[in-house]
Amino acid sequence: MNGHGAWRRGHATLARHWPGVLLCAVIAMAASLISRQHGGPQLLYALLLGVAFHFLLADARIRPGVELCTGLVLRLGVALLGARITLAQIAGLGWATALWLVACVVSTVLLGIALAHRLGLGTAQGLLSGGATAICGASAALAIAAVLPRSREQERFTVLVVVTVTAFSTLAMLIYPLLAHALQLTPAQAGVFLGGSIHDVAQVVAAGYLLGPATGDTATVVKLFRVSLLALVVLAASAACGHTAAATDRPAARPRPWALVPWFLWLFMALVLLQSLQLIPAASLPALGELARDCLVLAMAALGIKTSFQDLLQTGWRPFALLLAETVWLAALLLLAVMNVLPR
Numbered sequence: 001m002n003g004h005g006a007w008r009r010g011h012a013t014l015a016r017h018w019p020g021v022l023l024c025a026v027i028a029m030a031a032s033l034i035s036r037q038h039g040g041p042q043l044l045y046a047l048l049l050g051v052a053f054h055f056l057l058a059d060a061r062i063r064p065g066v067e068l069c070t071g072l073v074l075r076l077g078v079a080l081l082g083a084r085i086t087l088a089q090i091a092g093l094g095w096a097t098a099l100w101l102v103a104c105v106v107s108t109v110l111l112g113i114a115l116a117h118r119l120g121l122g123t124a125q126g127l128l129s130g131g132a133t134a135i136c137g138a139s140a141a142l143a144i145a146a147v148l149p150r151s152r153e154q155e156r157f158t159v160l161v162v163v164t165v166t167a168f169s170t171l172a173m174l175i176y177p178l179l180a181h182a183l184q185l186t187p188a189q190a191g192v193f194l195g196g197s198i199h200d201v202a203q204v205v206a207a208g209y210l211l212g213p214a215t216g217d218t219a220t221v222v223k224l225f226r227v228s229l230l231a232l233v234v235l236a237a238s239a240a241c242g243h244t245a246a247a248t249d250r251p252a253a254r255p256r257p258w259a260l261v262p263w264f265l266w267l268f269m270a271l272v273l274l275q276s277l278q279l280i281p282a283a284s285l286p287a288l289g290e291l292a293r294d295c296l297v298l299a300m301a302a303l304g305i306k307t308s309f310q311d312l313l314q315t316g317w318r319p320f321a322l323l324l325a326e327t328v329w330l331a332a333l334l335l336l337a338v339m340n341v342l343p344r
């Protein structure tokens with residue numbers, strides 16, 4: 001009897017979610033096809049195509065699946081990014097480079113929060129924009145948004161951050177290699193600059209190998225180190241939101257410290273450790289990478305469905321100015337480091 005009841009509940013859950021998930025999957029496949037055929041950022045294509053189907057969100061059959069993709073599927077995709085990182089890669093950077101990169105990430109996030117307050121935006125919005133700029137663009141924005149309080153305004157701001165940070169990253173992919181060449185940076189210097197300042201992983205790889213294999217290899221490792229810091233930023237965001245929520249509750253209702261760490265962040269750190277110990281079969285790594293990307297594309301399509309261009313226009317110029325200032329700050333710090341502080 002219990003087995004029959006569980007089957008019925010599972011069937012009801014599937015029936016409730018599959019229309020929305022299927023819609024997101026179709027949009028994700030279309031975005032992937034466009035990206036393969038014409039190049040460009042797959043996540044951005046999924047977002048823009050999703051916005052075109054915003055009118056379907058009013059359908060009660062569609063909404064549950066869309067919510068699932070912006071919740072569980074998104075968190076799973078972020079967690080699986082941990083399989084790309086090892087502690088050996090981090091150690092190979094050297095302590096001076098690693099500490100400077102940490103300082104760049106922390107200062108960019110703090111700058112985002114401070115500027116957000118000056119521009120009349122909230123702390124959560126400054127944290128989201130600063131984290132997206134400092135770590136890995138759209139993926140970081142989605143990961144941080146997953147632990148922030150959910151609201152229509154916050155989701156609208158997340159979409160704008162994704163669009164803007166992807167555009168800035170694309171421009172950086174084209175401009176920063178020319179800047180590195182003009183400044184006559186060594187391959188090691190150029191790799192640290194490109195890997196530390198360009199937002200998206202794919203665009204870091206493209207820009208780095210444009211200047212040669214040595215620059216590309218260094219840029220990739222530096223970028224993966226920045227991605228590894230995502231866990232700390234998401235943990236800080238989760239703790240801040242947890243303490244804010246707990247402040248309005250009775251003391252007995254406050255969450256325990258480990259409860260502030262989202263489950264997907266535990267999985268992220270576990271995969272980093274397993275990959276560092278070489279306990280993940282090498283043959284499965286490409287599949288894990290593809291699964292992570294697929295989950296993020298699905299989540300991006302769902303986020304687009306939940307957003308309208310009219311909502312985006314209501315955000316005004318302040319988020320754009322905030323992200324521009326953060327991007328310039330990060331690039332300036334990295335140039336200062338590679339030209340005056342870090343070894344050549």
